Amino acid sequence: MNARVRIATTILALTFAACGASTQALPSPTAATTVATATATPAPTPATITVSDAWARAGISAASDGTGAPMASATPGMGGAMGGASGATGATGNSAIYMTIKNSGPSADRLVKAACDAAGSTELHTAAMVNGVMQMRPVEAIDVPATGVATLAPGGFHVMLIGLKQDLKAGDSVKVTLTFERFGPLTIIAPVRVG
Amino acid sequence: MRHAFAALIALTALVVAASCAPYVMRGTVRQPATPVPALTLAASDGTPFTFAALRGRIALVYFGFTSCPDLCPTTLVDLTQVKKKLGDGAAKIAVAFVTLDPERDTPSTITRYLGLFDQSFIGLTGTADQLAAARSAFGVTATRREIPTSAMGYTIDHSSFIYVIDGAGQWCEQFERGTPVDDIVSDLRQLLTKDRGM
Numbered sequence: 001m002n003a004r005v006r007i008a009t010t011i012l013a014l015t016f017a018a019c020g021a022s023t024q025a026l027p028s029p030t031a032a033t034t035v036a037t038a039t040a041t042p043a044p045t046p047a048t049i050t051v052s053d054a055w056a057r058a059g060i061s062a063a064s065d066g067t068g069a070p071m072a073s074a075t076p077g078m079g080g081a082m083g084g085a086s087g088a089t090g091a092t093g094n095s096a097i098y099m100t101i102k103n104s105g106p107s108a109d110r111l112v113k114a115a116c117d118a119a120g121s122t123e124l125h126t127a128a129m130v131n132g133v134m135q136m137r138p139v140e141a142i143d144v145p146a147t148g149v150a151t152l153a154p155g156g157f158h159v160m161l162i163g164l165k166q167d168l169k170a171g172d173s174v175k176v177t178l179t180f181e182r183f184g185p186l187t188i189i190a191p192v193r194v195g
Numbered sequence: 196m197r198h199a200f201a202a203l204i205a206l207t208a209l210v211v212a213a214s215c216a217p218y219v220m221r222g223t224v225r226q227p228a229t230p231v232p233a234l235t236l237a238a239s240d241g242t243p244f245t246f247a248a249l250r251g252r253i254a255l256v257y258f259g260f261t262s263c264p265d266l267c268p269t270t271l272v273d274l275t276q277v278k279k280k281l282g283d284g285a286a287k288i289a290v291a292f293v294t295l296d297p298e299r300d301t302p303s304t305i306t307r308y309l310g311l312f313d314q315s316f317i318g319l320t321g322t323a324d325q326l327a328a329a330r331s332a333f334g335v336t337a338t339r340r341e342i343p344t345s346a347m348g349y350t351i352d353h354s355s356f357i358y359v360i361d362g363a364g365q366w367c368e369q370f371e372r373g374t375p376v377d378d379i380v381s382d383l384r385q386l387l388t389k390d391r392g393m
Contacts, residue, residue: 023305057268060261060307094347097262121346127265131371134266135352138345154269155373161264162346194311195272 041153048104051181054190056174058164059095095119095168096158097176097190101142103149104182110141111150113179120163122176125154144180154195168192217386220368221378223361228367231360232332236325239302239318245336247358252289253386254360258335260296260351266372269357271312275343276376277383284387287362291317293329295337307380333358333366350368361386 038189082103099114103109116122142157144150152158159176168174172192231246231254235248238244246254255274264272267290271292275367278285294300297320320326330337336354357379361385367386370389 053210056309057264060304060311062304094262094264120295123345123347125264125345129355130352132354133338133352134372135267136263136339136350138342154265160347181337194275195268 004041035051036049042163048108049109049180050102050104051102051178051186052102052190054097054098054099054176054188055160056168056190056191056192057095059161059164059168060093061166062093062166063163063165070150093164095161095164096154096189097154097174098154098158099188099190101144101178103144103146103148106146107182108146108148109144109183110181111144111178112181113143114159114176115179116159116161116174116176118165118168118174119161120165121161123160123162124157125160126157127156141181170194220382222308222368222370222374223232223383224364224368227275228361228365232329234325234329234332235298236319236321237302239306239320244317244388246291248254248359249289249291250364250375251362252287253362253383254289254291256291256293256333256358256360258293258295258330258333258337258353258358259355260294260353261300261304262296264350266355268312270357270372271309271316273379274316274357275313277379280376280380281383283388287387289317290315291319293319295326295335295353296325297321313314315383330383331366346379359383359386361389365383367392 042190089104095118097114101111111124114122114124124142125136125141126142127134129135138160139157142150142152150157159178161174170193173189174188174192177185177187233247234245236244241367246256255277257267257270257274259270261267274290276292278288281288290313292305294305302318302320302321305320309316309318319329321329329335333356335352335356336352338352339349340352341349356376357370358366359368359370359382362369368382
């Protein structure tokens with residue numbers, strides 16, 4: 001008997017709570033006042049950015065290649081003797097990080113920078129098929145629309161890790177700090193998987 | 196009643212027709228198939244390689260580069276899935292990866308890179324001339340593109356097909372980028388059935 005009364009009370013309480021919530025959501029003058037006083041201090045609410053489904057692709061590091069990859073940094077004294085081999089250009093041992101970026105705020109934002117200690121350089125890139133040819137290019141920023149989503153996925157935008165310092169294997173994870181134009185920095189952890 | 200009977204007949208006819216219809220390959224079939232070009236490349240242990248070495252198995256050939264972070268690994272992951280789904284049939288499949296970036300892809304880099312996906316994948320490189328001949332034979336487009344604004348230095352814009360050479364050494368089919376794994380598996384099963392005598 002007692003238990004039944006308690007359940008009934010709880011349901012009643014929940015119902016009232018629900019009513020309260022819906023009242024607040026309605027644009028009634030009283031509710032609006034309540035909300036305004038509650039968050040009065042910081043006047044303009046900043047865009048709210050959240051990241052989900054982040055993952056980094058497994059990759060190999062040229063630095064851990066014991067057999068002497070044609071890296072300039074590996075043979076600093078050999079530069080002249082090798083006649084400045086063009087094999088020194090750029091870094092091998094790359095990877096990419098993918099994710100979904102959600103912007104629940106009313107203003108558009110942009111991902112302008114990514115930084116990750118696991119690689120020598122971290123850049124924002126996009127990939128696209130153009131006339132049957134796959135092209136990859138750096139981009140200055142990735143737009144995250146107001147109350148919208150930016151998707152970083154294979155075949156499109158990605159955070160590119162260039163010159164991995166060590167192999168990235170499934171089960172590892174990498175820490176990445178994303179910088180948004182409005183929201184500012186946001187650090188995430190991306191687990192590593194093969195694909 | 197008569198209608199129901201007619202419908203039943205029609206349905207039966209459809210089912211029979213469907214089961215008798217010849218299998219339609221899902222990739223792009225080459226008509227006619229041509230013998231795989233007589234090319235010499237270098238295996239990752241430095242020994243000369245020709246596609247004749249893969250006779251008796253179906254070879255899936257892909258051109259890419261190990262610094263490619265997006266498209267090449269996506270395709271290689273698909274190929275690992277293909278092998279898994281083929282089960283026992285996978286023993287009759289060989290995957291060969293030909294580098295488009297011999298400057299950065301040393302044999303050991305290629306081997307370690309392919310090891311991320313499947314230790315049995317065959318890494319291939321060669322002299323500039325050998326690789327150019329291979330690209331030309333398969334009709335591969337690959338252009339080195341300098342990117343001064345990137346730490347990558349340069350990238351390689353490239354076409355992306357998986358070329359299929361059957362067990363008799365005939366280049367018979369190719370899959371374009373994004374072909375579903377199940378379509379590739381389905382075609383390979385068909386080829387394995389056809390080549391049962393190989």
